Each structure stands twice: as structure tokens, then as C-alpha cells.
Amino acid sequence: MPTPDTTTSLETRTTRHHAALWDSDTAAAYLSEARGITAETAITHRLGVVSEADPAERPVSGYLALPYITPSESVVSIRYRCIRPSCTQDNQGEWRDTEHHEGHPKYWSLPGDRQRPYNTAALLSNTDTLVVCEGEMDTLTALQCGLTAVGLPGAQAWQRPLRLAMQGIRRVVILADDDAAGHQFAGAVAADVDGAEVVPVTGGDVTSVCTANSRERIRELVYGTH
Ligand SMILES: [Zn+2]
Known part of the structure; x- marks a missing residue:
């Protein structure tokens, strides 16, 4: 603290x-x-x-x-x-x-700082679907897409006890960047959070796919096209 x-x-x-x-x-x-x-x-x-x-x-x-x-x-x-x-x-x-x-x-x-989740308000929000993003900037983009999003500053920032904060949420969706680090990140989180879904962000990351398409495209990745 x-x-x-x-x-x-x-x-x-x-x-x-x-x-x-x-x-x-x-x-x-x-x-x-x-x-x-x-x-x-x-x-x-x-x-x-x-x-x-x-x-x-x-x-x-x-x-x-x-x-x-x-x-x-x-x-x-x-x-x-x-x-x-x-x-x-x-x-x-x-x-x-x-x-x-x-x-x-x-x-x-900052010197001596330890890695922690970004936008922890999402963990306490009244949401059915929590989106987990890699990095602060993609978390902000996901929030602009109307999603309830928490971020981690890279795969190394995931810590197993964080799964406890996600157990009360009906659906946890991990958005995986389309690169090795993204898949490593998503795999690390999914291995620890029961029932978590890994959704690949094909062709880039949350921000690049959002700016190249639309906010709705990111929402479709999470919720489907129905
Ligand atoms: Zn530089």
C-alpha cells in the first residue's frame, strides 16, 4: 500500500x-x-x-x-x-x-512500484460481462466502446489471486492481441479464471481494430453480432 x-x-x-x-x-x-x-x-x-x-x-x-x-x-x-x-x-x-x-x-x-490492475472500478461494477485488456490504452478504448473493462500492464502483471476478484462476475472475456505477447497474456489469465473466454482480436489490438473499423466491431467481438 x-x-x-x-x-x-x-x-x-x-x-x-x-x-x-x-x-x-x-x-x-x-x-x-x-x-x-x-x-x-x-x-x-x-x-x-x-x-x-x-x-x-x-x-x-x-x-x-x-x-x-x-x-x-x-x-x-x-x-x-x-x-x-x-x-x-x-x-x-x-x-x-x-x-x-x-x-x-x-x-x-515509479521506483519500487508493483504492477497492478488498471481501472479497478470495473471489478466492483454491476456488470454481467467483464472485459480484460492488455495495457492501459486498450482498456481506455474498450471503455469508450461501452464495455466494462479492466486492464493489466502486460502478461507479467497477472497474479493468480486476481482470479478471486472475478469469480462473482457472470462472464469474463479476455481480449487477446494478435501477437505472441497477446496470446501469452490471454492464456495466463484464462488458465486461472474459471470459465473465462479468450476472444482473439484478429488483425491487431483493441485500439487498432477499433480505429480501423468501429467501436461496434469491438462490441461484436465481445457480444457477437446478434
Ligand atoms: Zn520513446
């Missing part, structure tokens, strides 16, 4: 990062163009960006900030994602399918 001092610090950072978001053309382009994330989602989930002028966070200067917010609206962690145009876009300004992050991490976690 974060200490009270840490919690205050995380809250302060989240507020500062969120305020900086609206001044960042890079973040606006990444969220809206590359990811299809709306301003409403950015506000609800308190997304932010690390100000270039902030010396305390120099290792992640310019990174997107993804706060982990509890159902009681406390910030218990923040993960940071590189959105530098030189990493995410090619020379023509097109968004890369495969990003290049050289000499720095794509994702950065």
Missing part, C-alpha cells in the same frame, strides 16, 4: 500532469489521432503529460502519465508511456505500427 505521503505525492503529480496535458500538442495528437481517446476519457481517467520543465521527473519528460485510480478515486500509482514523435511516428508523420524507443523505455514505472 502507498503511504499517506506517497498518496499525496501521487495525487499532486496526477493533478500537475493533467493540467499540462492541455498544453501538449504532442499528447493531443497521440491521444486523438493514434489512439482515438476522447477528451472526455482523458478527463475521466485524469490522463496527463510530464512537463518538459519538471526536473523531478526528468527521466520521463514528455511522457504520457497514466494514473491508477481506485474506485474511491485515490491515485495509487502512475505509469508513464513514451509518446515522443520520433518514437511513435515515421519521417512522414505517419503513426508507426511498430514503435522505436531507443535508449529509453517505452513504459516507465
